[in-house]
Amino acid sequence: MKREPRGYGSKLSLFGKRGEVVRAFLGTHLVRSAARFLHDCQLRHTTTPGQRFVTFSFDDGPDPESTPYLLDLLDKYRVAATFFLVGEQAARHPELVREIADRGHRLGNHTYHHADLWRSSTPDAIRDLRACSRLIDSLTGEMPQCWRPPYGHLTGPVMTWCRRQGIQTVLWDVLAPDASPRANARHMVSSLERRIRPGSIVAMRDSPVVVGQTTIALETLLPRLLLAGWELETLPRPTPLVRAA
Numbered sequence: 001m002k003r004e005p006r007g008y009g010s011k012l013s014l015f016g017k018r019g020e021v022v023r024a025f026l027g028t029h030l031v032r033s034a035a036r037f038l039h040d041c042q043l044r045h046t047t048t049p050g051q052r053f054v055t056f057s058f059d060d061g062p063d064p065e066s067t068p069y070l071l072d073l074l075d076k077y078r079v080a081a082t083f084f085l086v087g088e089q090a091a092r093h094p095e096l097v098r099e100i101a102d103r104g105h106r107l108g109n110h111t112y113h114h115a116d117l118w119r120s121s122t123p124d125a126i127r128d129l130r131a132c133s134r135l136i137d138s139l140t141g142e143m144p145q146c147w148r149p150p151y152g153h154l155t156g157p158v159m160t161w162c163r164r165q166g167i168q169t170v171l172w173d174v175l176a177p178d179a180s181p182r183a184n185a186r187h188m189v190s191s192l193e194r195r196i197r198p199g200s201i202v203a204m205r206d207s208p209v210v211v212g213q214t215t216i217a218l219e220t221l222l223p224r225l226l227l228a229g230w231e232l233e234t235l236p237r238p239t240p241l242v243r244a245a
């Protein structure tokens with residue numbers, strides 16, 4: 001008689017009687033939990049027919065080698081963006097934080113130490129978030145009303161805490177292709193043009209590593225969008241945002 005390979009029986013059970021239990025669990029409890037978990041993530045704005053606006057957001061700053069270039073570029077086209085600041089960067093460059101706010105942009109919280117929530121305890125993550133918000137408040141007189149988790153890594157307890165504090169959790173629906181070593185400005189423009197749709201939230205980086213290609217790309221993209229009648233919005237926006245799940 002032919003012997004079954006080791007583990008064959010247990011694999012089969014996924015499709016047998018016990019498999020039904022697994023599938024039932026995946027189809028109900030887990031999916032419902034995930035949906036509840038994702039309910040508070042904001043990916044893009046809702047729009048009504050005919051509305052064409054987009055939010056550009058910049059993570060990881062401020063940085064003296066990139067932020068001023070982005071601010072000058074945004075000024076040139078008289079548009080506002082949202083900057084998700086890392087607390088320790090903000091503490092190093094308080095003058096830049098004030099300048100971003102003074103030039104009419106919105107500030108969001110990107111945690112104090114660029115914390116990966118999947119590697120942090122909930123109390124540590126909350127401490128990190130709170131420290132960043134307090135720093136931004138002390139520099140600008142305004143608490144940030146939104147935050148973006150580094151790497152997009154979220155946990156339920158932290159999101160619940162943020163909701164109770166009245167802080168919106170904001171992700172993105174368009175991620176600028178600025179992390180790839182092959183990325184260049186032309187590729188960035190074509191990728192963004194292809195993916196931006198009404199209500200999009202575009203995530204880019206405020207970093208010296210990519211600011212060259214980002215500014216060249218935006219020099220092309222912004223006038224095109226404005227000429228075509230698009231408006232740029234900041235976060236948070238009073239209209240409800242499209243939520244995940």
Ligand SMILES: [Zn+2]
Nearest residue numbers: 059060150151
């Ligand atoms: Zn980041």
